[in-house]
Amino acid sequence: MVEDSKGLAGVAVADTALCYIDGQAGRLFYRGYDIHPLAKQGSFAESLFLLWYGELPTETELIVFEGLLARERRLPGELLAALRTFGADATPMSVLRTSVSVLDQIDLDAGDNSAEASLRKAGRLVATLPCAVAAWHRLRQGNEPLAPDPNLGLAADFLRMMSGEVVSETAAEALDTSLLLYLEHGFNASTFACRVVASTLADMHAALTAGVAALSGPLHGGANEQAMRMLQEIGTLDRVDEYLDRELAAGKKIMGFGHRVYRTEDPRATHLREMARRLGDASGDSSWYELSRAVEDGMKSRKGLNCNVDFYCATVYRHLGIPLDLFTPLFALGRTGGWAAHVMEQHHDNRLIRPRANYTGDIDRPYVLIERRES
Numbered sequence: 030m031v032e033d034s035k036g037l038a039g040v041a042v043a044d045t046a047l048c049y050i051d052g053q054a055g056r057l058f059y060r061g062y063d064i065h066p067l068a069k070q071g072s073f074a075e076s077l078f079l080l081w082y083g084e085l086p087t088e089t090e091l092i093v094f095e096g097l098l099a100r101e102r103r104l105p106g107e108l109l110a111a112l113r114t115f116g117a118d119a120t121p122m123s124v125l126r127t128s129v130s131v132l133d134q135i136d137l138d139a140g141d142n143s144a145e146a147s148l149r150k151a152g153r154l155v156a157t158l159p160c161a162v163a164a165w166h167r168l169r170q171g172n173e174p175l176a177p178d179p180n181l182g183l184a185a186d187f188l189r190m191m192s193g194e195v196v197s198e199t200a201a202e203a204l205d206t207s208l209l210l211y212l213e214h215g216f217n218a219s220t221f222a223c224r225v226v227a228s229t230l231a232d233m234h235a236a237l238t239a240g241v242a243a244l245s246g247p248l249h250g251g252a253n254e255q256a257m258r259m260l261q262e263i264g265t266l267d268r269v270d271e272y273l274d275r276e277l278a279a280g281k282k283i284m285g286f287g288h289r290v291y292r293t294e295d296p297r298a299t300h301l302r303e304m305a306r307r308l309g310d311a312s313g314d315s316s317w318y319e320l321s322r323a324v325e326d327g328m329k330s331r332k333g334l335n336c337n338v339d340f341y342c343a344t345v346y347r348h349l350g351i352p353l354d355l356f357t358p359l360f361a362l363g364r365t366g367g368w369a370a371h372v373m374e375q376h377h378d379n380r381l382i383r384p385r386a387n388y389t390g391d392i393d394r395p396y397v398l399i400e401r402r403e404s
């Protein structure tokens with residue numbers, strides 16, 4: 030057993046200039062820029078531009094970029110037709126994964142790995158996939174999808190297309206910031222999956238289907254949804270201690286806590302905690318925030334573990350009226366931009382990613398003819 034590197038912990042498998050994480054200090058940088066000012070003063074589109082083009086945009090560049098994303102925000106007929114075929118019980122992450130494949134079928138740049146084509150495909154995916162998730166949510170409720178409104182920002186328009194209502198600026202900003210915080214995070218499992226696929230010279234859509242697939246697991250993207258399910262199960266402040274004691278004694282993981290890289294507070298959690306507090310105050314119902322604080326304190330004192338990006342995101346999304354099973358797809362919608370940046374970086378300087386395994390089986394076993402094998 031290769032204990033030291035099990036799960037590739039601590040193993041650097043490629044170079045990247047996209048994101049740097051200092052797990053000891055709890056710091057996160059997108060292309061060298063600290064996440065805190067990006068999240069406080071910037072926007073999802075600004076960070077997306079930064080990742081894709083390497084520099085922060087000027088005012089004009091950002092307007093042009095946002096305009097481009099807004100024009101690409103549409104629901105192609107082929108995709109809508111595919112969405113209509115899914116049952117209402119289809120899991121949203123599989124709907125999302127299949128949507129990427131459908132978009133691959135109709136993308137004029139499919140199979141073209143040039144930087145220009147990859148940027149065009151990335152823009153279309155980031156802009157179109159939110160329409161797919163919102164449309165499918167309406168379809169499963171028996172409602173017709175709503176057309177995108179290019180006059181709104183991506184986050185505001187997603188919430189409108191999903192719920193049918195124009196949301197407050199505070200709500201749109203909260204979703205936008207959460208997408209920014211989910212955008213990029215180094216060689217996590219889904220990004221690594223994208224890079225492995227891209228390293229075979231498969232194209233953007235192929236790589237991103239792998240990313241969505243990897244993110245669907247509860248140890249990765251599924252944790253924000255599971256964190257809210259846990260908060261719902263706990264229900265009230267007086268049940269927190271009993272819940273944590275029971276689950277931890279049974280050796281269970283508490284969703285939204287722990288991290289492979291951070292040994293201190295996940296800097297993304299700092300923003301989401303504050304957003305959860307503000308949304309609670311604004312709604313006049315701080316009970317989810319207070320319950321979350323109690324669980325956080327309980328995990329600190331029992332296990333010394335910090336919460337990660339997914340924990341307070343659960344409360345934020347709850348306040349935004351996002352259905353539980355769309356929490357992880359929203360993580361994916363944010364991360365799509367980061368995956369795309371990694372696919373482009375991999376294609377730019379490619380070498381097939383092909384590690385080896387530590388073989389633990391037998392060697393040279395004698396082949397026995399089938400009629401002579403003992404049953």
Ligand SMILES: CC(C)(COP(=O)(O)OP(=O)(O)OC[C@H]1O[C@@H](n2cnc3c(N)ncnc32)[C@H](O)[C@@H]1OP(=O)(O)O)[C@@H](O)C(=O)NCCC(=O)NCCS
Nearest residue numbers: 247248249252281282283284285286287288289337338339
């Ligand atoms: C994120 C995660 C997969 C990291 O896993 P990892 O780096 O392999 O860390 P380990 O699972 O080896 O955990 C190290 C120790 O902390 C404990 N631990 C880690 N996360 C824990 C959690 N969420 N709840 C309870 N205990 C936890 C482990 O049981 C282990 O304890 P031990 O040494 O006594 O066996 C893990 O923390 C986890 O499963 N968290 C819950 C899911 C989650 O929130 N995922 C989103 C990540 S952004």
